[in-house]
Amino acid sequence: MSSRVYIETFGCQMNVADTERAATGLRKAGYDIAASAEGADVVLLNTCSVRERAERKVFRRVGEVRKLASAARKRPVIGVMGCVAQLEGEKIFKTLSAVDMVIGTQATDRISSLIERAQNGERSILDLDERRENEVWDVSPAERRSPYVAFVPIIEGCNKFCSFCIVPYSRGREKSRRASEILEEVLRLRSLGYKEVHLIGQNVNSYRPKALDGLEPFTGATPFSRLLRAVAATGMERIKFTTSFPRDFHPDIVSAIEECPNLCDWIHLPVQSGSDRILKAMRRGHTAADYLKRIERIKSSRRRLSLTSDIIVGFPGETEADFEATLKIVGECEYDALYMFKYSKRSGTPAAQLDDVVTEDQKTRRFLALEELQTSVQARVCEGYVGRQVSVLVEKKSTRSEDDMMGHSTCHKVVNFKAQRAEPGDIVNVLITQAKPNSLYGERLHP
Ligand code: SAH
Ligand code: F3S
Numbered sequence: 001m002s003s004r005v006y007i008e009t010f011g012c013q014m015n016v017a018d019t020e021r022a023a024t025g026l027r028k029a030g031y032d033i034a035a036s037a038e039g040a041d042v043v044l045l046n047t048c049s050v051r052e053r054a055e056r057k058v059f060r061r062v063g064e065v066r067k068l069a070s071a072a073r074k075r076p077v078i079g080v081m082g083c084v085a086q087l088e089g090e091k092i093f094k095t096l097s098a099v100d101m102v103i104g105t106q107a108t109d110r111i112s113s114l115i116e117r118a119q120n121g122e123r124s125i126l127d128l129d130e131r132r133e134n135e136v137w138d139v140s141p142a143e144r145r146s147p148y149v150a151f152v153p154i155i156e157g158c159n160k161f162c163s164f165c166i167v168p169y170s171r172g173r174e175k176s177r178r179a180s181e182i183l184e185e186v187l188r189l190r191s192l193g194y195k196e197v198h199l200i201g202q203n204v205n206s207y208r209p210k211a212l213d214g215l216e217p218f219t220g221a222t223p224f225s226r227l228l229r230a231v232a233a234t235g236m237e238r239i240k241f242t243t244s245f246p247r248d249f250h251p252d253i254v255s256a257i258e259e260c261p262n263l264c265d266w267i268h269l270p271v272q273s274g275s276d277r278i279l280k281a282m283r284r285g286h287t288a289a290d291y292l293k294r295i296e297r298i299k300s301s302r303r304r305l306s307l308t309s310d311i312i313v314g315f316p317g318e319t320e321a322d323f324e325a326t327l328k329i330v331g332e333c334e335y336d337a338l339y340m341f342k343y344s345k346r347s348g349t350p351a352a353q354l355d356d357v358v359t360e361d362q363k364t365r366r367f368l369a370l371e372e373l374q375t376s377v378q379a380r381v382c383e384g385y386v387g388r389q390v391s392v393l394v395e396k397k398s399t400r401s402e403d404d405m406m407g408h409s410t411c412h413k414v415v416n417f418k419a420q421r422a423e424p425g426d427i428v429n430v431l432i433t434q435a436k437p438n439s440l441y442g443e444r445l446h447p
């Protein structure tokens with residue numbers, strides 16, 4: 001019988017994509033992919049280290065998996081993969097003695113041979129090496145989370161080194177995937193019945209492949225906006241992309257969205273802070289005014305574009321006045337949704353050297369104040385959808401009511417709606433009748 005491997009995923013979409021890619025390779029190598037840790041021969045934890053709390057989860061989970069051993073069965077082989085693996089490396093074997101394999105972020109394609117070594121009795125197996133040239137990025141549909149929505153990585157890594165962020169260290173330098181390969185994958189997904197792709201990367205708009213093959217027929221001010229037009233030309237019904245980096249956000253991205261109806265009306269553009277002093281200390285490479293200029297183009301688009309962002313409160317040295325500036329920019333931008341984080345010190349990053357720390361109490365207070373502001377902003381923004389039609393990709397039955405279905409709109413909102421005959425995978429028009437704090441509610445319109 002073949003070995004059963006369970007992969008548990010924490011963190012961002014990049015990790016989800018890596019898990020899908022790892023599972024594809026493992027199945028090709030003859031392994032079965034298990035649906036839970038119980039009964040699996042191998043458990044891989046694909047970890048996140050962006051904030052301390054995410055990192056702590058790994059420790060807890062390894063302890064739980066270790067206990068899965070029983071009288072009849074040895075405990076599974078345990079591997080830590082992803083960002084914690086890349087950053088902590090060999091140290092993991094010391095702190096977590098049950099871990100057999102530490103698999104870095106670039107080792108996704110080599111996991112089957114690492115498992116083989118572990119199953120042959122080798123301990124403390126470590127692979128922090130780089131990806132090999134010409135690695136396959138292919139993901140088999142069987143390993144994808146959804147049969148309708150697919151994540152397609154277009155760029156890996158990050159060169160920006162924002163002073164608070166661990167990602168450049170855990171994910172390495174930016175490496176863009178060839179456009180011709182991306183386009184082939186999107187076409188294949190389309191022929192398999194996928195309705196939506198998310199082009200993903202730490203900074204999608206920093207996309208810069210070595211050669212422009214596949215993009216020749218497409219115009220654009222940057223390789224990324226050419227890629228957007230090229231992906232749109234595949235005919236894939238809905239195309240979303242995330243995350244965009246403000247400094248590299250060229251207005252031509254908005255022009256491409258205006259031209260191509262299948263490029264979705266949603267932009268995630270994290271600002272992090274509204275204070276120029278803090279933005280400088282964060283090394284974001286833009287001021288509040290630079291950011292607002294980009295927002296102006298987004299807001300003045302012919303299509304109404306939904307806008308979301310990330311904010312960190314309590315960066316070292318953040319004063320009340322700095323925080324007020326954050327409240328101000330959040331008020332001005334009128335985000336459709338906002339992901340708020342308390343600053344978490346990541347050792348090895350430049351910000352970890354700063355000692356002017358904001359107390360935990362102050363962080364909490366600022367977090368709550370920001371949340372309160374965003375709640376009222378968001379209520380107003382969502383009210384603006386009432387009476388409008390949105391296009392929804394149906395995902396599943398609503399958890400609240402048997403008669404309702406849920407899905408995401410092109411503007412990336414959760415929409416619940418009354419509909420008897422809608423099936424997962426359908427794209428339907430919904431008339432919004434009600435705005436809830438984190439979702440919209442409506443009725444299906446029949447064509
Ligand atoms: N460009 C990336 C950002 C990666 S991290 C992307 O693809 O989303 C996601 C968010 O986590 C960041 O935008 C930031 O708001 C938050 N974050 C990163 N490092 C953090 C830290 N040390 N403390 C708190 N939040 C952090
Ligand atoms: Fe992190 Fe800044 Fe890159 S937030 S992922 S270093 S753009």
